[in-house]
Amino acid sequence: MENGEKYYLRLKYATDTDIKRFTKIQAEANPFDENWQIYFEEREELKIRNELKGRTVINRLYKTQNGICPVCGEKITIDTDFRVHQTIQNNITLKTLVHPWCHRKLHIDDEENTLAL
């Protein structure tokens, strides 16, 4: 998890400064290595945030969830920020909006679940 953690923190920092600058894929990154799971998910999320179509997806998810994070049951707001968690069920990719810290928790609790993307 050490490498994933490192890049996660880098991306987190990048979100505060310049979103686009850090989205370039790292040469050694392997999408099939579960250590990179969060890293790729965060990249996907940055893409979603940057695209108009992506914002529609976020708005739809937000409405579907009534603005509630399914992990802790608390409201997701501009202040709390969010992450887009993806899981594959029956070949369908499900996206869920969760708090950034709840997202970390999901991946720590569920490390052996290789289906989580």
Ligand SMILES: [Zn+2]
């Ligand atoms: Zn939460």
Ligand SMILES: [Zn+2]
């Ligand atoms: Zn996730």
